[in-house]
Amino acid sequence: MDNGGILPGRIEGKVTLRLRPSAPYSSELTANQIGVIADIAERYGSGVVHVTPRQTVEIPDVLSSCLEEVLQQLKGAGLSTGPIGRHLRNVIACSRWCLYNATAMDRMAKRLNDLYMGVVMPGKMVISLSGCDFSCVRSRTSDIGVIARVEIELTDRECKRCSLCVKEPLGCQVDAITITDEGVVIDTDRCVRCGFCTNICRPGTIRVRARSFDLFLGGKGGIRPREGVFYKSLSSEDSLLEEIERVIRWYREVAEEGERIADVFERQGGGPI
Ligand code: SF4
Ligand code: SF4
Ligand code: SF4
Missing domain, CATH: 3.30.70.20 (Alpha-Beta Plaits)
Incomplete structure (x- = not known):
């Protein structure tokens, strides 16, 4: 499994490291991990870090000559690089503390990351799981997007x-x-x-009668952005996971090199029905 995550720097002899916690995956960093990242940025980089939209942290301007040393320090703190390129990127979810969560999606993100993070795909694939309709993690512009819902009574x-x-x-x-x-x-x-x-x-007086998850497919950002289309609603985390696994199998079978789900939809005129 090639996770990448070591990007060419803008300055010769330097690289940018894209970081995430190692397995068991979490989008949460411990205070100790933040301390290690800060120390590396000070000692080997330019003293700054960048928090990416997909819940990873980048350390720019790390001296290539010190790379092995830096990677060892990161490993010791439970951090690793990647993934980038034609892989399933880290599955992201809303913070479990958010008051708006219909269902906190961090557990589902962990299940998907354990199964798929860094697995080579025909093209780039992002999965984003929102705890509510605000869709702060941009579920509607992800290849696979989920929005948690509730039926009320x-x-x-x-x-x-x-x-x-x-x-x-x-x-x-x-x-x-x-x-x-x-x-x-x-x-x-x-x-x-x-x-x-x-x-x-x-x-x-108002309470939850049932929970469900709306699944959207074929969204993407980038140069030719697309809004994902509503695909179906699932009534449990297990059925959602099964459906996402089915979509990923379909995509790996039918996509040509470099195609994202939106591109397959365009070429085939439809999805994994
Ligand atoms: S999408 Fe909803 S649950 Fe998620 S962070 Fe935004 S407001 Fe909170
Ligand atoms: S009535 Fe419906 S839309 Fe309004 S807050 Fe309740 S669940 Fe949301
Ligand atoms: S249903 Fe009544 S008690 Fe409940 S939040 Fe609304 S106004 Fe308040």
Whole structure:
């Protein structure tokens, strides 16, 4: 498994190192790991680090002549380089602390990373798992994107009329909830199944009835960006994992060298039905 992650530098004799925690993979760095990265940037680089959009850290301007020494230090701290190029990049997910999570996706990211991170693919492949519809990790412009959803229901617990569920920052963003004299009314046509109201409703008047995951395929950024298309909704993490594995098998079978999922869709006029 070639993970790459050592990029040519802009200055001769120097490289940029793209880093991530070694297995067991996590997008979280420990304080010790941050300390080691800072020390390496000071001693062998230019004293700065760059946090990438895909939750890796880069140390620029590392002296090529000291590379082996630096890699050993990183390994000792549980860090490794990569992946880049035509591989499955590190699967990213929202932070598990975010208050908006319908379902925290870090566990699914770990399962996918354990199975696939760094595996050679026909083209670049990114997978992004969002805990809610805000899609902060850009699920809709990833080859495989997931957005966690919830189905909500009203219970017989008394509404305290606190109004937290109807206003920003933590309540409904699409005006799907009205508080009336008779109680809470949900406009199901407006509801986008984000689950914010269930996170904020302390008495439990609104609660989660079921969790699900919307799967989007064929998104990408880059020079010819594409928005991913909704593919299907899955009702459990296991069924989501199975479906993603099926999509990856399909992609590896049908894609020509360098093609991303969006390119296969364009060429074939469809996806892995
Ligand atoms: S997509 Fe939602 S859960 Fe994820 S970081 Fe953004 S607000 Fe939080
Ligand atoms: S789940 Fe529906 S009603 Fe609740 S906050 Fe989200 S959009 Fe609004
Ligand atoms: S449904 Fe819950 S959050 Fe909304 S007003 Fe009633 S008690 Fe408050």
